[in-house]
Amino acid sequence: MKKREIDTSVRQAFSKVVPDVLDAVLLDCKQQEGKVIVLSENTVKRPMTKKIIGIAAAFVVVFAAIMGYMVYSQNYKIASTISLDVNPSIEIFVNQKEKVLDVRANNEDGKTVIGDMDFKGNSLDITVNALIGSMLKNGYINELANSILVSVDTQDPQQSAQLQQKLTDEINTLLQTNTFSGAVLSQTIQQDESLQQLADQYGITLGKAQLINQIIEKNALYTFADLVPLSINELNLLSESGGSQLENVSSVGTASDKAYIGRESAMQIAFEDAGVSQSDVQKLEIEMDYEYGVMVYEIEFDVNGMEYDYDINATTGEILKNQQKQDDDSWFNQNTQTSGSGQSGQNSSQTSQGTTQGNYIGRESAQQIALEHAGVAESSLRQMEIELDEEHGVMVYEVDFEAGGYEYSYDIDATTGQVLKYDKEWED
């Protein structure tokens, strides 16, 4: 039984057990379309309670003043939460008058930033100022990673927008240093229970969870868990790389890519590896991406009808992936080093089919080697399948054939022609 037959029988069997839920899908799509607006009304109930509490609090204020209590004890109600994420993650809780009620660190770096400063009763401005100062001093925001995420959570949308703008301007000014400028991402938190659960689960702020969620919506190839460990600077680079602006997030400044080798160098590495000169390159695309657990430059370009696809480690410049293909059906990894002149020779041998690759021995030879090894004459062959494949980092020709009631399966090293593996089975 061949792989292809297994493929076919698996496909047939599973296709037959697919339940038909199309009607339910269509119905739900139509229904939810009308519901979309309703969902965002979740927050409406809050202002009501806020008003009541506001009135109650006002009474308390009058009372407190009369009783001669301290001014600071006026209002303990948290009116807004502001979270700052860099890699240190800090939440600031303020009351209606923007006096700080509490400052909490969400991670170890956050604790370092706060140190033994006590912000209770201070104004929000002073607190933010001190925190940003400490982040700069401790080197959390620097030339290499200059991005900060500001998330504002207030019941009143108008107040939210104002606060968001005010903080963005202020932090942006603070980050205009002699050596670099900062990049500020800011957003207003939309209450979302499932997102809050995710944030709690991963121990990150709701703000960061919301940012990650938006990046995933733009690019479905990332998963939430993938992006959690990334810093805001890295997330900012990814969102800039997507080309389109994230909704609900406003962005000032540009994320620093100085920690990385830079687009230009990444491009040169790819061109050099491919043995092509920049002038021949068409349809060049470079994006920053997060793959294999590291930041990479994803570089795609065409030369003479060949498509090249590179992933370059953005920190080290190491080539993580290099592929060339002529069309969708004949791609292959090129593991061997090719010089510029070798490349042109290779191109000419790869005519329309892309079946023989310059540095490999070719299908013909692979077949010969396998037949010779098996002691089978070409005339007695039934069914012959040859596939170029990568196995344990080595390119091999997989040669499968049947002869004299046996099924043979060979792996032939595509570069050296050595028989790496063979298998002979009696056919039923």
Add this chain to the structure above:
Amino acid sequence: MICLTSPNAFNQDTDPALLDACLQKIAQDDSDALALLYEKASAAVYAFALSMLKNTQDAQDVLHDCFVSVYFAAKNYQTRQKPMAWLITIARNLCLKKLHEKNRTADTPFEELAQNWQEQPGLGAQDKLVLQECMCHLSDEERQIVLLHALAGFKHREIAQVLGLKLPTVLSKYNRACQKLRKLLLKGERS
């Protein structure tokens, strides 16, 4: 003119250009395009969900939720010639959510799964054998790889990308799974 065949028809057509076109129309709220996409891709999504969740009811939920999500997310889809990878990634995220909710415990025993399928009309003996061997005797990863290859028409490198595995890992697991299936199916046919 687009021709709709029955939903259970032999489903191999995952031509990226066609699916891309579907998604673009879905972005303009075209429910016919959604139906066409469903016809082309539902088998792959369902099989993949089943391979992760090992529970027909949950897989059916994910199939439903996946296409509802696609309907609303199609506007954000960027043409990258990888519509199937996009669909499968959405399905995978939904599966992970489901697994998280269930705390990875409540799998249906496979005997029960197989029982469900015994009653299903149109299933031949060979089909039942294939379903049973795939669900019972392959590891989770092997099953995911085999099903993505067979139903989503993914190439090995695409499988590697979607599942977050290295290419050589996918290749060797795929080969091993095929060998296992080959032996099991031959044995099953004989008995």
